[in-house]
Amino acid sequence: MAEIHQPVLLEESMFWLAIQPTDTYVDMTVGAGGHALNILQRLTDPGRLIGVDHDPEILALAAEKLASQKQQFSLHQDAFSNIESIFKKCNVSKINGALFDLGVSSYQLDKSTRGFSFQQEGPLDMRMNPQNPVTAAEIVNTYSVEDLANLIWTYGEESHSRKIAQAIVEARKKKAIKSTLELATLIAQLSPNAHFFIHPATKTFQALRIAVNQELDELQAGLDHILPYLAPEARLVVISFHSLEDRIVKHFMKKHEAELEILTPKPILPGKAEQRLNPRSRSAKLRCAKRK
Ligand SMILES: C[S@@+](CC[C@H](N)C(=O)[O-])C[C@H]1O[C@@H](n2cnc3c(N)ncnc32)[C@H](O)[C@@H]1O
Structure with a gap:
């Protein structure tokens, strides 16, 4: 299947998540499943991935992509702000790593009926979750x-x-x-x-x-709600695509310096090769913090 979304900063996000094969991870933005697949491939029993995305259309594509994976995973159509109820449903009290790869996926952007693109005719919609x-x-x-x-x-x-x-x-x-x-x-x-x-x-x-999509409130709520679930040494990895998002992430990590060690004082940016291959990666910034 041709990639419908090229995962951004893929190797870098795997590196900063520092995945331990038997641990529990959450991908808060499963999208087309690119990062999720790479996390799953690094897990062995009883390692586990919980995947979240509030767009049911893209989540169905991710489910197809991940179907043949042997490691334990579950996908949840829900918003960042509901992460606590997802953890309760999954009986999870601590996680060892969380990934947020913010914004929209290429799939959503390129599909004219979703109305995200100013280059293609479509309804002025822009809802990631059509129930919104x-x-x-x-x-x-x-x-x-x-x-x-x-x-x-x-x-x-x-x-x-x-x-x-x-x-x-x-x-x-x-x-x-x-x-x-x-x-x-x-x-x-x-x-x-x-x-x-x-x-x-x-x-x-x-x-x-x-x-x-109330993106900034959702990001703030997602970060706030996930913090108490981070086990000692757990990694929080966030990829943002514009300054408003990055400011929230940077401020959040600074504000919680008593609980979080900031591992990336300067954000990690995509290399020249990735920027050439995937122009949408150009504005990406990755930040990582570790739970003390
Ligand atoms: C950049 S894409 C993720 C791509 C994914 N990492 C991959 O490799 O295919 C971001 C995804 O996050 C989802 N998303 C954005 N804000 C969200 C929120 N508040 N709650 C749940 N999902 C959200 C979008 O629907 C989109 O599918």
């Missing part, structure tokens, strides 16, 4: 100029946030904005001289995606 009631279209078509501008500024760090928010509100007076390309074109028209390496809608799409 709020879509990007709902935000775009109902928020006030003020709220839209704040959202695009806070989650996209977009300096033209107000101009974009005003244009959205003007455009939707004529007709609701329902598709990815409608929104991307509207934003592109506001910045005719935009730098051609970065699409002018990049930051607005990032902001909407973060808001729809």
Whole structure:
């Protein structure tokens, strides 16, 4: 099966997880199962992997990919913030390592019907979990100029946030904005001289995606809830893809320095070869801490 998502910083994440074959690990972002498969391949009885992802579509693909693995694993369609109930269900009181590989997978990005991409026509959806009631279209078509501008500024760090928010509100007076390309074109028209390496809608799409999936609150909740489950020496490995995520991870590790030893004072970045082979890895940053 062709890779539908190229796992980022794969060797590095295995190294920093320092997997002990008979221990218990949790992959909080199973996605297409790339990291999960590599963790499982390093385990022997009674080693165990608990896999989490709130996207049922991608979790089904991961289940197929991992089906032939002999080591014990279970997959759970749930959010970071519910990790405690997953551990309770699995009868787990301590884990020896946790991996968060944040953001969306290439599968989600490339599937136009999911509405994540400003390069393909699709519904303005962006929900990783389709049971989530709020879509990007709902935000775009109902928020006030003020709220839209704040959202695009806070989650996209977009300096033209107000101009974009005003244009959205003007455009939707004529007709609701329902598709990815409608929104991307509207934003592109506001910045005719935009730098051609970065699409002018990049930051607005990032902001909407973060808001729809409550990504930053989820990350904070996931980190907070997993901390008490880390056994002594357990590794916490987090791969982030933008500064808002990385700031939360860095701050979390610093705040808990009494319990956590930071093993990566500077984040680990993908090498040139990986960046060339997988351009989506370019913004990745890996941080690791060990439970004291
Ligand atoms: C970058 S992908 C992970 C790719 C995976 N490591 C692999 O090798 O295929 C991130 C995954 O995390 C999931 N995800 C993001 N936020 C989540 C959350 N709050 N709760 C559960 N899953 C989440 C997404 O649905 C996505 O499948």
